[in-house]
Amino acid sequence: MALKHPTELADPGKAADFPITVDEFIRFRDFFHQKIGIQFAESKRYFVDKRIAERARIKGCESFADYFRMLRFDTSGGETQQLINLLTVNETYFFRENYQLEALVQFVLPEIAARKRPGDTIRIWSLPCSTGEEPYSIAISVLESWPESDQYQVEILGSDVDTRVLGSAQAGVYGERSLQNVGPDLRTRYFRKLAGEHQIISELRESIEFFQLNLSSKKEMSRYRNVDIIFCRNLLIYFDDVSRREAVESIFESLTPGGFVFLGHSESMSRMSSLFSPRRLGDCTVYQRPLEVR
Amino acid sequence: MPLIKSKKPPAPAPDEQAPAFETLVVDLGNPQTQARRAAARWLGEYPESAQALCGALAMEAHESVRVAILTALIKIGSKAAANGLIPLLQSEDAGLRNSAIEALKTMPDSSGECLKEIFASSTDVRIFGVEILGALAHPDRQSWLLQVLEADREVNVCAAAVEALLGCGDREAIVPLRQLLERFPNEPFLDFSVHTALERIEKR
Numbered sequence A: 001m002a003l004k005h006p007t008e009l010a011d012p013g014k015a016a017d018f019p020i021t022v023d024e025f026i027r028f029r030d031f032f033h034q035k036i037g038i039q040f041a042e043s044k045r046y047f048v049d050k051r052i053a054e055r056a057r058i059k060g061c062e063s064f065a066d067y068f069r070m071l072r073f074d075t076s077g078g079e080t081q082q083l084i085n086l087l088t089v090n091e092t093y094f095f096r097e098n099y100q101l102e103a104l105v106q107f108v109l110p111e112i113a114a115r116k117r118p119g120d121t122i123r124i125w126s127l128p129c130s131t132g133e134e135p136y137s138i139a140i141s142v143l144e145s146w147p148e149s150d151q152y153q154v155e156i157l158g159s160d161v162d163t164r165v166l167g168s169a170q171a172g173v174y175g176e177r178s179l180q181n182v183g184p185d186l187r188t189r190y191f192r193k194l195a196g197e198h199q200i201i202s203e204l205r206e207s208i209e210f211f212q213l214n215l216s217s218k219k220e221m222s223r224y225r226n227v228d229i230i231f232c233r234n235l236l237i238y239f240d241d242v243s244r245r246e247a248v249e250s251i252f253e254s255l256t257p258g259g260f261v262f263l264g265h266s267e268s269m270s271r272m273s274s275l276f277s278p279r280r281l282g283d284c285t286v287y288q289r290p291l292e293v294r
Numbered sequence B: 001m002p003l004i005k006s007k008k009p010p011a012p013a014p015d016e017q018a019p020a021f022e023t024l025v026v027d028l029g030n031p032q033t034q035a036r037r038a039a040a041r042w043l044g045e046y047p048e049s050a051q052a053l054c055g056a057l058a059m060e061a062h063e064s065v066r067v068a069i070l071t072a073l074i075k076i077g078s079k080a081a082a083n084g085l086i087p088l089l090q091s092e093d094a095g096l097r098n099s100a101i102e103a104l105k106t107m108p109d110s111s112g113e114c115l116k117e118i119f120a121s122s123t124d125v126r127i128f129g130v131e132i133l134g135a136l137a138h139p140d141r142q143s144w145l146l147q148v149l150e151a152d153r154e155v156n157v158c159a160a161a162v163e164a165l166l167g168c169g170d171r172e173a174i175v176p177l178r179q180l181l182e183r184f185p186n187e188p189f190l191d192f193s194v195h196t197a198l199e200r201i202e203k204r
Helices: A022-036 A042-058 A064-072 A078-087 A098-114 A133-145 A147-151 A163-171 A184-190 A241-254 B021-027 B033-043 B047-059 B063-076 B079-090 B094-105 B108-113 B115-119 B123-135 B141-151 B155-168 B171-183 B188-203
Strands: A121-126 A153-160 A191-194 A197-200 A208-212 A227-232 A255-263 A277-281 A284-288
Touching (some): A163 A208, A184 A191, A227 A241, A241 B033, B021 B047, B108 B115
Parallel strands (some): A121 A227, A153 A208
Antiparallel strands (some): A191 A197
């Protein structure tokens, strides 16, 4: 993400009801980057300004300076979390990039299982899980399309930095748009109608652990080890180079040797790090932590 | 249903600190790869660790630890970090050498401050220096490359600078490029490179 000198940035904040100057935007951008590793480009200025103004008004702040002061001294982290929730993008749907889920059940899970004994745990992590469509899609794919699933204990984790989406993921209630790729059979087996929407059946909801986690925090990431498969799709593209390198190293540490990472279709691990080996499995490239650490 | 719910590990305590600096430096020499990698990752939080990290990088054979050390050095990004990487440009280990080049490319200010050291070295190192300069996101990049054209005594170093200018040069480079041909009048490959660069730059 290219950074420009402050003087090169446009200043849409001047025209808004809640003015935010270029310098203030830069200060906020650096603060947010330090917090969660995401750095906003100039093109996101309007998006960011609008959401800062929204929170500042709710908190009764009269200027950006007031609000920013409050954020910097936010010892509970509550307001910072509210802003993170507003500034992170969460749009997704069931079976998005389904060819990756097909590769998961046809190639990746059998390979992982071959290194384990029946009854062992296979751990899959959706990072970030957003409102839950991805971990539930993984769960349904495992149950529907991996014949050996009954022989192993499959554990699915879903984490996100945004606490608001975690609530939605746990509730598991979705509109028609999220279910655009879900056929009638799957709808019958894994969803129930709820006030014009669709709720994931309780058995499935209760089998997935959702929790808040900041991928940029080495301390938080160090709590999660021995993961066999990580889905980290369309997140690292928002990170600057150093934060991306650090995040990739945290993912490497969390995986078991021989574990796999799925990235978004436009992302390439080879451009980020030499830690993983690319594998062409089915219609997609998956990245593997080497069995032996080189 | 074969799905089981995971047991969530406890959240980190808010006051939990990174391990002590001295312990981490010692751990850079730990026989366990994982311990060395962990030490390198935490040392990225300590700017004063640049020298120790560079020393460890020179000795390190495992790719995963090298990657962690390089990330820490890039994060620190200080002149000490850049300075510590420069000797690695002379390494016989191509992987290590290339890693140092890639890391220096990401430190525009600090690499810029170390140009004297780089361009006082061997021909090979000066060629790597030109490669770094060509990729450096720094407003003085072109003027540094032009200084190479004007002053370096080795035709291969100058040719590398011509190639870098092919990608990033503007009209300010035209006169120095022509003057370079006067300094090396009997080098057909240089003549070809300079004319290619001039054509490209004049079209910009």
